[in-house]
Amino acid sequence: MFQLLRTDPATQARLGRLETAHGVVDTPVFMPVGTQASVKALDPRELDEIGTQIILGNTYHLHIRPGLDILTKAGGLHRFMNWPKPILTDSGGFQVFSLSKIRKIKAHGVEFRSHLDGSLLFLGPKEAMAIQRLLGSDIAMTFDDCPPHTAGPREVRAAVERTIRWAGECREQSRAEGQKVFGIVQGGADSALRQECAKAITALQFDGYAIGGVSVGEPEPEMFKAIEATVPHLPAGQPRYAMGLGTPAQLVELVARGIDMFDCVIPTRVARNGSAFTRQGMISLKAGWAKEDFGPIEQGCECFACRRFTRAYLRHLLNVNEILGLRMLSVHNSHMFLKLMADVRAHIAAGTFAGFHREFIATYRPSRKVLAARKNAKPTDEDSR
């Protein structure tokens, strides 16, 4: 189900091919995030045109709205949103721990108040897998305990133990036809705990492995440390997924560290704030300098927005709150991430990834937020999923 086609001789970058019930996914891959059964501001045709192979959905959000009753009657998530390609669903673990302020951790899951209306809900391994079975996602994630970046050693250890136990319970649940299940490794910034967790989770023999507990507000070096502490303990023959990451530069750095799959809200979120990603870094199109700039967002970019519109026009649209402005930035930014991954795959295939990696990092100017996050724990653009 996962073919490792090539490993880069100079880095740990891997070229792969992941087969799912709704089609093949070429890795390394970036997965646009459709939390509530829609990738924000984009339609499925636009997703197709920018080369989307697989998108994300979210158990926690979809469970609350529209609810399982409607999703079941619709015939699952693919049919509900009319997206025929692969879908990966997050288990809700991250959201239970980050979105709901009132929660009680129990042996077999978490009792929590809905962030929407305060109603009492319960999610655990059994429930999360049952929901994902009904959603019919191609890849389901195990239900984990994802502590915040600020958690102390005792809390992180408890989370790891719970994550391992719950992963075992997830493993026993039945699945939708053809559904893969990925295990999640926790352990915070503690390398020994990461190793311990990875060993226990991989022993359960999932179809792929995710690194969780990253992109939770930690400084960038700590994120890389957590990834580097985990990757060596994951089997080479299965896909590796870094959850909730990252910026373009982080994606390239993580590919070089052996990661195959990524998801992040950053391209569409940044778009709604009026900024665009380019190979040189992020630029704000709301700024005055764009006023009379009649070039495209990014020279040479082939996305719909760059083929049709100028920076001056898009700046005007953002300035007067016309929806077309944030729509076109969402198209451009998502395309930028997917095209970057396509280039990464081509370079791994050609054996030229090391040079591409070096050059990309030298050219790409990180935002001030990211630079700050390299030193301390200030939240970064991509700090929530």
Added chain:
Amino acid sequence: MFQLLRTDPATQARLGRLETAHGVVDTPVFMPVGTQASVKALDPRELDEIGTQIILGNTYHLHIRPGLDILTKAGGLHRFMNWPKPILTDSGGFQVFSLSKIRKIKAHGVEFRSHLDGSLLFLGPKEAMAIQRLLGSDIAMTFDDCPPHTAGPREVRAAVERTIRWAGECREQSRAEGQKVFGIVQGGADSALRQECAKAITALQFDGYAIGGVSVGEPEPEMFKAIEATVPHLPAGQPRYAMGLGTPAQLVELVARGIDMFDCVIPTRVARNGSAFTRQGMISLKAGWAKEDFGPIEQGCECFACRRFTRAYLRHLLNVNEILGLRMLSVHNSHMFLKLMADVRAHIAAGTFAGFHREFIATYRPSRKVLAARKNAKPTDEDSR
């Protein structure tokens, strides 16, 4: 420049062909409104796909943002927004009188405060025509005095006199290459004033004539009365445009009264409020009944939204504030108006319009707002442009 191809034998409906610098427009036509250089929530490809022939832009709004400097440097409005088809620009008269609360009417125009930042601006016949010349619209409108529905007889008479004098001044201004200019008839609900104004405006020999001072909050019967009092005094050989109208039923009724052109924000505004137009009337997709309705917005509709998505899915998107929801309703509603006009044209061509008219009105259930506006002056959905 305007060919009257056929007049319906049983009604006053007309089939026409309007040649402009950016292409031919088949009439009767509905013109989607792109006040700020964008038809709200839609992109030019979607506009093309739903059969848009011509769109509206607005002198007042574009003058304020992005401003003439940028529009001139961009090479005009078509190039700024990358819309290669015809554009009609409103003169700003309506907005000066409806949007800016502080204004001083002078001999050659209106001094007013920008609704945005309160800066002092001046618009009159000379300025409005100069701006429209720079915008390079295919059809420019004269600068008129559009009094509110509540204006007294003296105020309406003064507005008519001013509108006639300013029309004369507009007539003398130079135009962009190939640009047509339409005169506007005012006169409120006073049939004699409407006739007087129509005679004076048509004597100035414009390329087409608009009926203004309708869709300003008046009861529906008063609107029809104003139209009926004006149409007989407009030359048969030129296009007639009812400004700011209307609902689907009003469009069909006005075609039967000899109107050729329409514009209204209602399809996209109603979409952003979560409602859809169908041939049976307006429906709210946010309502609970749509929850488990897995049919399209409208059975048999061929728009992108109806071919792709169910009511249940769109209801969910609206419910959780996903932009795709209002986008898809904007596509559907705009398509509904344009397809209605295409059917109207086909029926006039086939000599079957009278039957179509009768059947459409019998089937179409007006909204409660419209029913209320048939009796009194409560504002209707389409009360502002």
